[in-house]
Amino acid sequence: MQEYRLLLVDDEKDILKLLQYNFELEGMNVHTAQTGKDAIDLALSLIPNVILLDVMLPDIDGIEVCEILRKNPVLNNTIIIFLSARGEDYSQVAGYRAGADDYIVKPIRIKVLLHKIKALLDRNRDYNDFESINNMQIDSDRFSIMKDGKESIIPKKEFELLSYLMSSPDKVFRREEILSEVWGDAFIGDRTIDVHVRKLREKFGREIIRTVKGVGYRFMGN
Amino acid sequence: MQEYRLLLVDDEKDILKLLQYNFELEGMNVHTAQTGKDAIDLALSLIPNVILLDVMLPDIDGIEVCEILRKNPVLNNTIIIFLSARGEDYSQVAGYRAGADDYIVKPIRIKVLLHKIKALLDRNRDYNDFESINNMQIDSDRFSIMKDGKESIIPKKEFELLSYLMSSPDKVFRREEILSEVWGDAFIGDRTIDVHVRKLREKFGREIIRTVKGVGYRFMGN
DNA sequence: GTTTAGCATAACATAGCGTTAACCCATTCG
DNA sequence: CGAATGGGTTAACGCTATGTTATGCTAAAC
Numbered sequence: 001m002q003e004y005r006l007l008l009v010d011d012e013k014d015i016l017k018l019l020q021y022n023f024e025l026e027g028m029n030v031h032t033a034q035t036g037k038d039a040i041d042l043a044l045s046l047i048p049n050v051i052l053l054d055v056m057l058p059d060i061d062g063i064e065v066c067e068i069l070r071k072n073p074v075l076n077n078t079i080i081i082f083l084s085a086r087g088e089d090y091s092q093v094a095g096y097r098a099g100a101d102d103y104i105v106k107p108i109r110i111k112v113l114l115h116k117i118k119a120l121l122d123r124n125r126d127y128n129d130f131e132s133i134n135n136m137q138i139d140s141d142r143f144s145i146m147k148d149g150k151e152s153i154i155p156k157k158e159f160e161l162l163s164y165l166m167s168s169p170d171k172v173f174r175r176e177e178i179l180s181e182v183w184g185d186a187f188i189g190d191r192t193i194d195v196h197v198r199k200l201r202e203k204f205g206r207e208i209i210r211t212v213k214g215v216g217y218r219f220m221g222n
Numbered sequence: 223m224q225e226y227r228l229l230l231v232d233d234e235k236d237i238l239k240l241l242q243y244n245f246e247l248e249g250m251n252v253h254t255a256q257t258g259k260d261a262i263d264l265a266l267s268l269i270p271n272v273i274l275l276d277v278m279l280p281d282i283d284g285i286e287v288c289e290i291l292r293k294n295p296v297l298n299n300t301i302i303i304f305l306s307a308r309g310e311d312y313s314q315v316a317g318y319r320a321g322a323d324d325y326i327v328k329p330i331r332i333k334v335l336l337h338k339i340k341a342l343l344d345r346n347r348d349y350n351d352f353e354s355i356n357n358m359q360i361d362s363d364r365f366s367i368m369k370d371g372k373e374s375i376i377p378k379k380e381f382e383l384l385s386y387l388m389s390s391p392d393k394v395f396r397r398e399e400i401l402s403e404v405w406g407d408a409f410i411g412d413r414t415i416d417v418h419v420r421k422l423r424e425k426f427g428r429e430i431i432r433t434v435k436g437v438g439y440r441f442m443g444n
Numbered sequence: 445g446t447t448t449a450g451c452a453t454a455a456c457a458t459a460g461c462g463t464t465a466a467c468c469c470a471t472t473c474g
Numbered sequence: 475c476g477a478a479t480g481g482g483t484t485a486a487c488g489c490t491a492t493g494t495t496a497t498g499c500t501a502a503a504c
Binding site: 155156157158188189191192195196211213214 | 492
């Protein structure tokens with residue numbers, strides 16, 4: 001579990017301490033937040049591998065936090081696990097709708113939780129390995145792309161765009177899709193996308209991204 | 223949840239029936255097995271998207287079944303979820319070690335289970351929804367046509383026209399139909415259609431679209 | 445043989461994209 | 475602190491694939 005960044009979000013300090021202690025024993029890099037707002041800020045700057053998110057928070061609802069985070073492609077590979085004192089169907093269902101990867105009801109059994117996280121992380125790793133397309137591998141931890149054994153560290157937006165396109169190789173993403181997924185609801189001109197595509201092509205070869213005129217762009221899976 | 227193949231494995235017929243009923247309501251393609259051996263055989267021939275696997279089985283232990291299945295790369299993209307009456311730490315941990323994606327303790331709440339599966343499937347591969355006629359597959363995600371294993375990326379209008387004609391193979395579409403469906407209410411001359419048909423024939427062979435003089439065009443479904 | 449719809453080719457128009465350079469804004473650095 | 479750097483965005487402008495039209499030709503229908 002080395003090298004993994006973990007974000008704990010809970011309003012109760014005791015639980016934070018308990019969990020932090022246990023995860024640090026496992027060698028994880030643990031950060032904590034007590035409010036939804038802090039959680040979002042930290043998550044976006046830290047880009048953790050795992051977020052443990054309490055549903056009950058003083059300001060923003062944990063489920064809402066999750067929805068907000070899930071919208072940001074930077075956190076595509078982040079595992080989000082809900083914690084809740086409530087065991088009702090209702091909140092479990094809402095949790096999955098919000099894009100959670102798992103759901104755990106308090107009281108927490110540390111060992112179970114650890115193994116759950118390990119399983120999810122392992123799965124993600126495998127996933128990344130399989131997601132080596134066209135000699136290109138994407139490493140969201142480092143904001144870098146490996147192509148033909150050479151590592152390139154690329155700027156955030158380029159990385160986000162490339163990740164997005166690579167998330168479904170060969171699919172043509174429409175410009176509107178790209179705008180809303182990569183840029184959120186900012187008011188951005190069309191040329192901005194082109195420029196970023198251009199930079200990516202400059203770095204990795206003209207052929208990796210193909211234009212479909214009048215529609216959008218497509219990352220070539222071969 | 224259409225088109226997904228689900229394999230249910232449990233030794234109790236009542237549970238199988240209950241689950242089968244509920245998943246079929248969701249439009250899933252449900253298959254069942256009552257023993258570990260059957261489960262393995264079925265899984266390998268069916269290659270389901272999801273396997274729900276009871277831990278307690280009359281012959282082979284569910285965990286062992288999972289380990290065996292996980293070794294086979296054909297099932298790399300298959301999600302395996304354990305079901306168990308026992309809630310103990312022990313078997314949960316063993317389950318994740320064996321390569322399970324999730325673990326659910328009975329009694330099962332159908333809604334929770336459904337959302338769990340949906341969340342896992344969403345994170346998994348995209349599935350393709352293409353029709354295949356006459357060795358030609360049209361893939362609207364990719365804006366491309368596969369013919370005899372070769373992919374052609376074609377311009378938007380050509381793609382739209384071809385899709386339209388292929389939507390009902392062997393039907394003769396009248397020119398007015400084509401105009402209104404493919405071009406909307408633009409004021410377009412008749413010759414435009416011809417030219418696009420010509421380009422399609424150039425790319426995929428003269429025979430794929432047949433002219434019916436005085437009426438319109440027909441995509442040959444053979 | 446005459447008529448007509450459709451074909452082929454080339455010419456044309458333009459939406460949509462590519463490219464460049466300049467700008468703003470943060471962050472870092474001297 | 476101002477300067478320098480790097481990323482993100484924009485505006486201007488050129489370019490080209492794509493879509494459309496024009497024109498003369500061919501083949502089918504009667």
